[in-house]
Amino acid sequence: MAVITYREALNQAMREEMERDANIFVMGEEVGYYNGAYKVTQGLLQKFGPKRIIDAPIAELGFAGIGVGAAMVGLRPIIEFMTWNFSLVAIDQIVNAAAKMFQMSGGQYNVPMVFRGPSGPAVQVGSQHSQSFESFYANVPGLKVMMPSTAYDAKGMLKTAIREDNPVVFMEGETLYNTTWEVPDGEYLIPFGKADVKREGKHITLIAWSKMVWTCLDAAKALAADGIECEVVDVRSLRPLDVDTLATSVRKTGRCVIVEVGWPVAGFGAEVAYQMQRHCMDALDAPIERVTSDDVPMPYAKNLEIEVQPQVNDVVAAVRRALYLE
Amino acid sequence: MTTPETVRVASDAFAPPTTTTAELAPLYRQMLAIRRMEEACAKAYSNGKIGGFLHLIIGQEAVCVGAISALRPEDYVIATYREHGHAYAKGVAARPIMAELYGKKTGLVKGLGGSMHLFDKATNFLGGHGIVGGHVPLGAGAAFASKYRNDGRVTLCFFGEGASTIGGTTEGIALAALWKLPIVFICENNQYSMGTPNDRSFAVNDVSLRALAHGMARDRFDADDVIKVKRRIAEAVERARTTSEPTLIEILTYRFRGHSMSDPGLYRTKEEVEEWKRKDPLNGTREQLLALGMAETDIEALEEDVRIEIEDSVRFAEESAPADDYHSYVEKR
Numbered sequence: 035m036a037v038i039t040y041r042e043a044l045n046q047a048m049r050e051e052m053e054r055d056a057n058i059f060v061m062g063e064e065v066g067y068y069n070g071a072y073k074v075t076q077g078l079l080q081k082f083g084p085k086r087i088i089d090a091p092i093a094e095l096g097f098a099g100i101g102v103g104a105a106m107v108g109l110r111p112i113i114e115f116m117t118w119n120f121s122l123v124a125i126d127q128i129v130n131a132a133a134k135m136f137q138m139s140g141g142q143y144n145v146p147m148v149f150r151g152p153s154g155p156a157v158q159v160g161s162q163h164s165q166s167f168e169s170f171y172a173n174v175p176g177l178k179v180m181m182p183s184t185a186y187d188a189k190g191m192l193k194t195a196i197r198e199d200n201p202v203v204f205m206e207g208e209t210l211y212n213t214t215w216e217v218p219d220g221e222y223l224i225p226f227g228k229a230d231v232k233r234e235g236k237h238i239t240l241i242a243w244s245k246m247v248w249t250c251l252d253a254a255k256a257l258a259a260d261g262i263e264c265e266v267v268d269v270r271s272l273r274p275l276d277v278d279t280l281a282t283s284v285r286k287t288g289r290c291v292i293v294e295v296g297w298p299v300a301g302f303g304a305e306v307a308y309q310m311q312r313h314c315m316d317a318l319d320a321p322i323e324r325v326t327s328d329d330v331p332m333p334y335a336k337n338l339e340i341e342v343q344p345q346v347n348d349v350v351a352a353v354r355r356a357l358y359l360e
Numbered sequence: 361m362t363t364p365e366t367v368r369v370a371s372d373a374f375a376p377p378t379t380t381t382a383e384l385a386p387l388y389r390q391m392l393a394i395r396r397m398e399e400a401c402a403k404a405y406s407n408g409k410i411g412g413f414l415h416l417i418i419g420q421e422a423v424c425v426g427a428i429s430a431l432r433p434e435d436y437v438i439a440t441y442r443e444h445g446h447a448y449a450k451g452v453a454a455r456p457i458m459a460e461l462y463g464k465k466t467g468l469v470k471g472l473g474g475s476m477h478l479f480d481k482a483t484n485f486l487g488g489h490g491i492v493g494g495h496v497p498l499g500a501g502a503a504f505a506s507k508y509r510n511d512g513r514v515t516l517c518f519f520g521e522g523a524s525t526i527g528g529t530t531e532g533i534a535l536a537a538l539w540k541l542p543i544v545f546i547c548e549n550n551q552y553s554m555g556t557p558n559d560r561s562f563a564v565n566d567v568s569l570r571a572l573a574h575g576m577a578r579d580r581f582d583a584d585d586v587i588k589v590k591r592r593i594a595e596a597v598e599r600a601r602t603t604s605e606p607t608l609i610e611i612l613t614y615r616f617r618g619h620s621m622s623d624p625g626l627y628r629t630k631e632e633v634e635e636w637k638r639k640d641p642l643n644g645t646r647e648q649l650l651a652l653g654m655a656e657t658d659i660e661a662l663e664e665d666v667r668i669e670i671e672d673s674v675r676f677a678e679e680s681a682p683a684d685d686y687h688s689y690v691e692k693r
Binding site (some may be wrong): 058085088090091093095096097099100101103104105106107108126127130135136137138139140141142143144175176178199200249 | 490
């Protein structure tokens, strides 16, 4: 087992899959000569050449659409958004083209492609660069949505996404690229719709994805000092959602806090809360709690930015509410 | 890179192309079949048999028929929501088209798409797309794949002049020019973006000029002669196939009906519509066939054959079972 960064894990996944299948290409802004705005595509141009690692001008709508068209006729594009913030100018291609093509064509044209890039608030980059759009994309039938939290998950999940015959929205944690995790030397794949228990516990279940998994693990550590054992479940795949693994944990602990970095209204956590009450009503000992960012565009000032996003103490407070400790 | 000065523009003084009945009769038949199919659609729509939006191409048939006749079967075509004619010209039969509009199980896309979303993998027809300009990058994507695989195929990408300003069209054309993709962009300029005439849509009423900014070859001509359309598109197809150079072509045409069935077309005068109807390419083509020596009785036999084909398609649609599956095609399994 090697310890590698989340960034290296993603790079390895693309590298290995591109070696397997000549139909895979990577297209996006600065993915080639610049080696990626976040260096996720480091060295790929050197290895695979400009035919397969394609620098696109700033035209997300155009190159996302080129990806969809190429996928319709059998190529397997990986379209990198420099960040998911910029996907909004290409959302027509993701929602109206990629997600609907198989259905619209009566099952004739599938779209085997991955849209990927960093997602979620970074550090002091302001409201237009600090957003988390998984709730938008998870709403759309025809898409799959993955959000890994660790290097291990990132590699196994991206390889699965690249091999998928349908469009995948793959959102990487912008602040997770330097985090490290143990990754096996051999090949492994993590399937869609498979949540992962990141820490076992018996008193309460914390459900999260992407960077909020780390926040929950830190909260669990803090609460353990008070004798409260949290089970932390990483959703990993938002669509399809692994309701079974989540519900099994909630039925075991009887309590649930859902933590997301996105906005509260119609956030994905609300769907998870619905599923948990639907499947665990008789086992719940307290109302399900949600922790989200505040319902505001992200401010720039560092103190305000921290205040807006869920922090360890917010999660701890929600746990204590759910345990009727305050 | 090609400079704008070196870009070739075919002249509008282009001599009328010579042809033969062997070449022209099948194109006349296709145009007529599309006309009759569209008329049958209008009737079925009025009778409540077809729902949703229905955009007819009546008056513009020479564009899709002429252009697509310049292709090989393996070439791709992608079009807008006014695409029944393009699908037919690419080789899709009238039966599955009509059944699709009727929302039947036997429809081309199993009753899941309707009028705006015809697709046919067997004939390399990449669809019928409902978001204006959104499909233009998709066409560039198919052409990108052809270049990537070096498969020698060409993509024809149709759009209306009303789509020429939106981002999808602009970006699709820009990237095709940048990456030299084997594609021909065909702007079917039918003078109105829904109810808005071109002089209220464009600062410069010549969409083909936009090619100049990209060092792209361009062409611009009337759709009054199906053979002219075929020849001028063939030039661009050849350029795409042999040198992988894209072309932007604007074809001036006119829809005789409203934007859709719900549009009475009150924004244009009766005189204007009549003026264009006098130039109906169907009539012109029929006269051309007679002038080339095709017997009136042979033309009538062809027309009767079309009538039977379209009537059969309507009967087929009427008699087919309703669509019954909306779960199986959300994703490929």
